[in-house]
Amino acid sequence: MVKIKVDLEKRSYDILVGTDILSDLGKFIESQKWGKEIVIVTDPLVNDLYGDALRKGLKNFRVHTLEVARGERYKNLKVAQDLYNSLVKHSVHRDAAIIVLGGGVIGDLAGFIAATYMRGINCIQVPTTLLAQVDASIGGKTGVNHPKCKNLIGSFYQPVLVYIDIKTLTTLPAREIRTGLAEVVKYGVICDADFFKFLEENAHHLNTKAFESPDTLRAALKVWQIIVAESAKIKAKVVEKDETESNLRMILNFGHTVGHALESLTKYKTYNHGEAVSIGMVAAARIANCMGMLKADPVARIENLLEKLGLPTQIDGLASAKIIKALGIDKKVAAGKVRFVLPEKIGSVVISDKVPPKIIRCVLKEMGSK
């Protein structure tokens, strides 16, 4: 088991990464004395797959399991209200802990509930998707969507533990693995050239085929554990330096400016998050290149790696004018300007709000936008 500390003074916590460790969580909670009552928030599919393994270790607790329908469209205030009602119905107290078992959507939603139920109760993130393991579960970003803007309602609220079982990756569909890989590639580009190179060298292992035979499975889980732990380390370091995304943490939004615009324009239906971010990273790299900040070679390396991993790098026919309009209500807008995270080289990015709209339009068109 790998242990990564997220150092945030009184709000510090550990990320534990291991394989086949779900049933051991209960023992860990007991050792921490986090109360006797546990609310598992999960969805029906994840509950079927992993709920029993988790509950097996929770025999010494009073456990409630609350299921939420799967999907980004249920990450809203209405469903949040249903969860508050369930907590009240079960008379859940302030010293109970919520265990979030599932992907990033349920992590955001249940994390927000933990942040706001009785002004905050302990939250243990148990992410079961690659995307949630390497990104969403770490750093305390919680929230629900507003009809007009993703994650508009939310808060920064750190969990008391992030508990990652690599084994859960083996039941993910290939597209879910790919969406997580987009964020993994992001970490390489924004701050770790060696990690980026490791990904280039191991790209052929990074797919679900490796899970199909017991021999390759064991080897694959080892590689995945390295990748997840390294990604978690990078994310933790950035979060430590900037807990509330006032400055440095914005580099984590590399690829997300255009990415969020695409997701919101296509109503979160055409692209999943990683796919949108993949296209967004290509857009940001090309913008950086157009502005003379980044050479052509790293742009090509980024595009090649994403393609090798099966991620999209082109925009399919969306009008550039619409994308640019959608950028206008993106959260990463400060005082009316659109803020981009632009690479200077693999492993280093800068934040800029001085990208001329003409360059954005030109790059979007190059990438297949109308």
Added chain:
Amino acid sequence: MVKIKVDLEKRSYDILVGTDILSDLGKFIESQKWGKEIVIVTDPLVNDLYGDALRKGLKNFRVHTLEVARGERYKNLKVAQDLYNSLVKHSVHRDAAIIVLGGGVIGDLAGFIAATYMRGINCIQVPTTLLAQVDASIGGKTGVNHPKCKNLIGSFYQPVLVYIDIKTLTTLPAREIRTGLAEVVKYGVICDADFFKFLEENAHHLNTKAFESPDTLRAALKVWQIIVAESAKIKAKVVEKDETESNLRMILNFGHTVGHALESLTKYKTYNHGEAVSIGMVAAARIANCMGMLKADPVARIENLLEKLGLPTQIDGLASAKIIKALGIDKKVAAGKVRFVLPEKIGSVVISDKVPPKIIRCVLKEMGSK
């Protein structure tokens, strides 16, 4: 102007207390560089009384004023959602600041909006009631009510400034002044015997009659400024030692265990907050006395002071069984036990979850409960 610092590391902020200072807030905000966009959240009455004075100083900002209907029953998720919608409609950005102009209800509600809009934007509390000035505006408790439980949905989110204009007290009805005085008395009991004595000696000044003539007004404002500043100092010290009410901060709930039960039982109609807390303080003092922790003399002093200030010290006919049942879902319940804050003497309290229900019942009956 009195400046009190609330020292909470990165979340530190100042409380400024002065008289007739509303129009100067804009200058202060400019000096802090808190952005160029301000959203004032207020209610129609307070907006009529003080909105223009505040806006007069905000000529260099883009200002939106959002009015919310007055009253505790509008402090709910539905109204919160309306506010999110308004912020989205005005394309309010993450670097805007919310100025909360009003009493504790609007402070909790708009503080919660500031805490959760785009994961938190700057919040400036400008409390205009005594209760909000000495208590609710300091310490970052925000929230809205759930039909089954007051403040069930909320978070700890510190403002960047609390800006108190004593002059606003002069337009408060007598009952509003009294409700704030209950919290002022509380501070004396929980940690400052000298302050309690000062209140006993000055009780005859502490009413709205003093505002009626210009001569007594000037003298009264001086006394009020001392009382508000001292109360704010005590609250700030407690908050500094325990930001998220995990331990010490619970002493601020002196009088609130029974107080909240009474409010919730009577659906927030019979008693206002201070009246309920006043009765709750008497109950807690009498419980402490019954348990042999507190002598009879300080119990009498607490009751006498509250009565002098026009606050209730008796329960009017509510069934004790109902009050005890209502205590069961109070937030101050840890692991199924009811937690009381009990005075040992004027100026010192302890927290106890070992009060026998029999003693609670007996004290409630003594105080007029059925």
